Amino acid sequence: MRDLKSRGVGIIFVTHFLDQVYEVCDRITVLRDGQLVGEYEIESLPRVQLVSKMLGKELDDMADIKNDAPEFKAADNEVVYEAEELCSSEGIKPFDFSIRKGEVNGFTGLLGSGRSECVRAIFGADKVTGGTVKVEGRTVKINKPIDAMKNGIAYLPEDRKRDGIIGDLSVRDNIILALQVKKGFFKPFSKAEAIKFAEEYIKLLDIKTASVDTPIKSLSGGNQQKVILGRWLLTHPKYLILDEPTRGIDVGTKVDIQKLVLKLASEGMSITFISSETDEMLRTCSRLLVMRDRKLVGVLEGSELTQNTIMNTIAGGEQ
Amino acid sequence: MSSGNNNAGTGSFLSGILRNQIFIPIAALLILAVFNFIVDPSFFKITLGHNSNGDPVLSGQLISIIDYGSELAILAIGMTLVTAASRGQDISVGAVIAISGSVVLRVLCGTNSRPDELQAPIIVAFLISCLVAMAFGAFNGALVSIFKIQPMVATLILFTAGRSIAAWINNNELPVVNDETFTYFGSYIPGIPIPTPFFIAIACFIITWLALKFTNLGLYVQSVGINEKTSRLNGLNPALIKFVTYIILGLCVAVAGFIKVSRLSTINYSVVAKDIEMDAILAVALGGNSLSGGKFNISASILGAYVIQFLTTTLYKFQVQSDALPAYKAVVVIALVILSAPVVREKITAAFRKLRSSANAESQS
Numbered sequence: 001m002r003d004l005k006s007r008g009v010g011i012i013f014v015t016h017f018l019d020q021v022y023e024v025c026d027r028i029t030v031l032r033d034g035q036l037v038g039e040y041e042i043e044s045l046p047r048v049q050l051v052s053k054m055l056g057k058e059l060d061d062m063a064d065i066k067n068d069a070p071e072f073k074a075a076d077n078e079v080v081y082e083a084e085e086l087c088s089s090e091g092i093k094p095f096d097f098s099i100r101k102g103e104v105n106g107f108t109g110l111l112g113s114g115r116s117e118c119v120r121a122i123f124g125a126d127k128v129t130g131g132t133v134k135v136e137g138r139t140v141k142i143n144k145p146i147d148a149m150k151n152g153i154a155y156l157p158e159d160r161k162r163d164g165i166i167g168d169l170s171v172r173d174n175i176i177l178a179l180q181v182k183k184g185f186f187k188p189f190s191k192a193e194a195i196k197f198a199e200e201y202i203k204l205l206d207i208k209t210a211s212v213d214t215p216i217k218s219l220s221g222g223n224q225q226k227v228i229l230g231r232w233l234l235t236h237p238k239y240l241i242l243d244e245p246t247r248g249i250d251v252g253t254k255v256d257i258q259k260l261v262l263k264l265a266s267e268g269m270s271i272t273f274i275s276s277e278t279d280e281m282l283r284t285c286s287r288l289l290v291m292r293d294r295k296l297v298g299v300l301e302g303s304e305l306t307q308n309t310i311m312n313t314i315a316g317g318e319q
Numbered sequence: 320m321s322s323g324n325n326n327a328g329t330g331s332f333l334s335g336i337l338r339n340q341i342f343i344p345i346a347a348l349l350i351l352a353v354f355n356f357i358v359d360p361s362f363f364k365i366t367l368g369h370n371s372n373g374d375p376v377l378s379g380q381l382i383s384i385i386d387y388g389s390e391l392a393i394l395a396i397g398m399t400l401v402t403a404a405s406r407g408q409d410i411s412v413g414a415v416i417a418i419s420g421s422v423v424l425r426v427l428c429g430t431n432s433r434p435d436e437l438q439a440p441i442i443v444a445f446l447i448s449c450l451v452a453m454a455f456g457a458f459n460g461a462l463v464s465i466f467k468i469q470p471m472v473a474t475l476i477l478f479t480a481g482r483s484i485a486a487w488i489n490n491n492e493l494p495v496v497n498d499e500t501f502t503y504f505g506s507y508i509p510g511i512p513i514p515t516p517f518f519i520a521i522a523c524f525i526i527t528w529l530a531l532k533f534t535n536l537g538l539y540v541q542s543v544g545i546n547e548k549t550s551r552l553n554g555l556n557p558a559l560i561k562f563v564t565y566i567i568l569g570l571c572v573a574v575a576g577f578i579k580v581s582r583l584s585t586i587n588y589s590v591v592a593k594d595i596e597m598d599a600i601l602a603v604a605l606g607g608n609s610l611s612g613g614k615f616n617i618s619a620s621i622l623g624a625y626v627i628q629f630l631t632t633t634l635y636k637f638q639v640q641s642d643a644l645p646a647y648k649a650v651v652v653i654a655l656v657i658l659s660a661p662v663v664r665e666k667i668t669a670a671f672r673k674l675r676s677s678a679n680a681e682s683q684s
Binding site: 123125144145146149155157162163164165166167168169173177178180181182184185186187188231 | 532533534535536538539541542545546548549550551552553554555556613614
């Protein structure tokens with residue numbers, strides 16, 4: 001791009017990635033909710049201010065998130081989900097995992113480290129090849145998604161387009177889908193019920209859509225993500241798995257989702273939160289499981305939860 | 320102000336109809352109707368006469384359309400579901416009609432190919448043919464859903480072998496059913512002047528409508544057709560759902576085959592329901608359903624089926640040789656495929672929006 005620039009080509013670069021903006025751009029135009037916020041020279045707009053312009057909020061809001069959340073007291077609560085020696089056909093090493101009521105934990109690691117494969121194994125999305133699973137103390141078999149759903153587990157997948165949305169179907173059908181499947185083939189919701197559910201979650205999650213009948217594919221990425229989140233919240237899960245819920249969506253929605261995660265956890269839901277952005281996980285998770293080369297290599301808690309220790313564990317403890 | 324509102328109201332109503340896929344078969348029907356009306360208004364004449372048994376029957380081109388279009392309409396129901404779920408079409412329906420028709424005759428006639436009396440009740444013959452056709456549907460469905468073979472390739476097997484199997488079922492003989500009641504299903508029930516196949520098609524439509532209303536068939540089929548991976552992660556079993564649509568199509572094939580053999584009281588293995596698969600697929604397309612799966616509208620497909628019969632009847636009326644029919648239909652296919660291409664549809668909607676806004680501007684100035 002710099003090469004093109006030196007040859008006199010004018011470039012308009014549209015991106016979510018702030019690093020790249022500061023790498024290549026001279027001037028920034030900020031848009032929010034379909035409105036022009038302003039145009040700035042890059043030198044006059046430090047990164048923090050850019051974020052606050054994008055959010056339309058003062059900066060402190062984001063820093064406050066972690067402080068809003070009460071510290072999680074793990075020992076008090078019952079174990080909701082527990083797996084021993086779980087492994088799947090996707091080549092992850094057998095791993096142990098458990099989560100308590102109201103706990104937020106996360107899998108971290110580099111891309112391809114197997115963090116997504118772990119949660120897919122928990123949900124039965126990939127072929128489960130071994131291990132024992134207990135939900136609320138009862139031993140259960142989870143071999144396919146419907147088994148997990150019946151046990152009160154919900155999974156928001158990493159790739160929204162491929163695994164999350166049913167593009168041509170309406171926002172309403174997309175919201176009711178999981179609950180409808182759980183309820184059964186011969187028990188369809190009436191149109192009125194479906195609309196009621198959809199409107200409830202459109203309001204709760206502040207989803208911006210023209211109507212409940214709008215095809216989901218015409219919504220923005222962030223709003224699509226909220227629809228899928230709404231779909232799973234509608235099933236009232238005990239244990240919610242969020243794989244990269246904030247990837248490729250605007251900064252404002254990211255913060256909304258993080259806040260929602262903490263709120264749901266405070267109401268007793270167990271949540272696994274995966275993100276490529278470690279600071280996001282530090283803000284939400286009370287326990288981090290570190291993956292390297294498809295293997296669980298460490299569990300970090302309490303005072304260990306810092307960028308440094310995470311980096312070190314991912315890198316293999318070498319200083 | 321109020322007139323502006325009004326204008327926007329009718330405008331959105333118009334574009335609402337335009338965006339509704341049933342607009343396509345309705346438009347095609349209107350074009351055909353207007354064309355026939357201009358060329359020869361007697362096309363629409365319906366007369367009440369008496370058949371050879373002295374029973375009152377309606378006759379006329381329109382009656383023959385609702386009569387002979389009914390098998391196609393019934394097939395269109397199953398073909399729509401198969402298309403929506405498996406993103407492909409079953410081209411073996413004509414051959415399986417030959418098989419199920421052959422089964423009906425075999426059960427009714429037993430070993431003697433020209434019995435004086437029926438060897439089994441008609442309902443038994445019908446039910447057995449349903450089972451057989453559903454089994455062949457299951458065969459297609461298994462190839463598509465379990466072995467993940469492209470639908471057209473998978474169904475090519477029965478498309479090729481079906482008519483030989485049909486002939487083999489009756490040892491290559493042509494049984495003739497000699498029973499008055501049996502002919503009712505393909506012609507008229509005494510005292511009722513409207514052809515029976517039309518009632519059978521309506522019954523099939525009502526059953527489908529009820530099934531779509533009281534089960535999640537529609538939601539599941541569309542979900543699987545649009546995004547199989549997502550469907551699986553929401554607890555569905557895509558393979559099972561595709562499999563089931565082929566079995567449903569098998570049932571539709573059995574009903575259509577039953578009507579076919581009832582019309583003649585016999586069967587010609589190589590000719591019965593020849594090329595009907597192409598018409599059935601065309602009906603789905605004419606109904607505005609994407610041939611690459613996903614969202615569907617059964618009513619539009621059924622209407623599409625009758626529109627195709629309308630077209631066929633019109634062409635026959637203009638003495639087009641039956642060999643040349645496919646060429647004429649091909650013109651319709653070309654028009655449809657181009658019209659239903661997303662690029663063209665967007666252009667049309669945009670053009671209408673422009674038209675509307677300029678009309679609005681005029682009315683305001």
